[in-house]
Amino acid sequence: MDLEDIYVNVKNDDMKDITGPRTQNHSQDGGKDGKCRGRRCLVLMTVCLGLICVLLLVFITLQHITITAERDLLKSYKNTAEEFNHTIISLQDKNTDLMTEKDQLKNSFSSLNQKKMELETELRKLYERGKDRFFISSELKSWSESRQYCRDHGGDLVIINTEEKQKFISSLVKEIVWIGLSDIVNEGKMKWVDNSPLKQG
Incomplete structure (x- = not known):
């Protein structure tokens, strides 16, 4: 090597x-x-x-x-x-x-x-029926005093000249009231306050 x-x-x-x-x-x-x-x-x-x-x-x-x-x-x-x-x-x-x-x-x-x-x-x-107006007073008066009261207030006591009016008034009142019928002017001869005679009883 x-x-x-x-x-x-x-x-x-x-x-x-x-x-x-x-x-x-x-x-x-x-x-x-x-x-x-x-x-x-x-x-x-x-x-x-x-x-x-x-x-x-x-x-x-x-x-x-x-x-x-x-x-x-x-x-x-x-x-x-x-x-x-x-x-x-x-x-x-x-x-x-x-x-x-x-x-x-x-x-x-x-x-x-x-x-x-x-x-x-x-x-x-x-x-x-006549265009009536009704007033019922509760005061106790005589017929003459009642009529005078109505006149003082521009009216008068009611005149009942028909059967209908009578029924109507009867339906309104329950006590005894004055109506516009009397024999003051001629006793025994009943007349309404407008001097018309009573035609029916």
């Missing part, structure tokens, strides 16, 4: 020594880098899964809140609808009562209108 061969062997051995550990270091560094990358991926995946879980939890919570709010709103609408139905039924009952009362009032009005027409007819008959 000559010198050159030894040098090459030494060089090769040195190179083995140098490259061997280097290769080991290099492959150890590559393993460390791979482990770091795997850990980073694992952490990143864990964080992503955590975020997805949080987002799902927020979404489910919002859905629950929305569903609860919609359920409460639906219940509120249902209660409002029931109140409206009760109000409508109550108003319908009141309307029925008012319609019945209206019919009763209409009948009463018709009855009162009929009565009014009868009274107007009776009043017209009274006016046709």
